[in-house]
Amino acid sequence: MGTKALLDSEPESNEWILTYADLMTLLLVFFILLFSMSTLENEKFTDAVRSLNMALEGAKGANSVINMEHEAPVKPEIPQESEEVLPADNLASSESELPNEAAMDSQNVAIDAEWQRLTDELESKFQIANATNAVEMGQPKDGKLVIRVKGSALFPSGEAEFHPQMMPMLDGIVQVMRKNPQYKVNIQGHTDNLPIRTLQFPSNWELSAVRATTVLRYFVRGGVQPTRVTATGYGDAIPLVVNNNLENRAKNRRIEFVLEKSE
Structure with a gap:
């Protein structure tokens, strides 16, 4: 048997599959x-x-x-340049808008000192005129100073011509007004509620108005400029106390001088 026949007759092997x-x-x-x-x-x-x-x-x-x-x-956007405002700048701006408390305090002190000087001058004049018992002077309030003079001390009952002995007191107010031209005065006449009916004074309104005007004319004759003086009659419309007895009626009969600094 030949070699080819021997090879063909050998059984087929699958080992190559493992290698593959x-x-x-x-x-x-x-x-x-x-x-x-x-x-x-x-x-x-x-x-x-x-x-x-x-x-x-x-x-x-x-x-x-x-x-x-x-x-x-x-890339983040770069903000536009803006002027930097420092805290001190804000503080200075806010402080400039606020009122200067130190300046206001100084101004108030100066005003109080001026009112005190005026009050001292008036009190001195009243003492010289021996009129302290007839005059009541209040404290400056709301830019005004009120001086009350008893009606019975200044005028006889039912009349509008003041007592001659009260002229030194009136002269003292005139002198203070002339020395302090920055002030004006309103002269106010007041009565009690007892009615009056005469040819000259049909009611308390006329009586109080004429009394106030009489004092005004005296001030003007004394050298006070007319533009600084006014006169008003209130009758019994503004009593200090109830008109229920003689003492209270006497308190309500009065002349008031209201001093106020001109604007």
């Missing part, structure tokens, strides 16, 4: 390793590009080295 499988397995492992290495390098490269883009902080898409799956950070 091993080779394929090795090739697969090799390609997997290559793929893994390629992916790792790509990720490292991508991370490097991303870091570079973030460092540059350029405008949107303008600083990308390669196309990335995400957008590069947008």
Whole structure:
């Protein structure tokens, strides 16, 4: 029997399949390793590009080295320049709008001192005229000073001509008014509620008005400018106390001098 016939007669062997499988397995492992290495390098490269883009902080898409799956950070907008206002500037501005408390206090002290000087001058004049018992002087309030003179001390009952002995007291007020031209005075006549009905004075309104006007004329004759003096008659409309007895009626019969600084 020949050699060819011997080979053909040998049974077929499958061992080559094992070798082929091993080779394929090795090739697969090799390609997997290559793929893994390629992916790792790509990720490292991508991370490097991303870091570079973030460092540059350029405008949107303008600083990308390669196309990335995400957008590069947008460069923040630079605000327009504005003048810086320091806290001290705000404080100075607010303080300039507020009233100067020190200046106001100083002004109030000066006003109080001026009123005190005027009050002292009047009190001195009344003492010289021996009229302190007939005069009641209040405290300056709301820019006004009220001096009350008893009606019975200044005028006889039902008359409008003042007693001659009260002229020194009136002269004292005139002298103070002439010395202080920045003040004006309103002379107010008041009566009690007992009615009066005469040819000269049909009611207490006329009596109080004529009494106030009589004092005004005396002031003007004494040298006080007419523009600084006014006279008003109130009758029994503004009593100090209730007109229910002789004592209270005497209190309500009065002449008031209201001094006020001219504007």
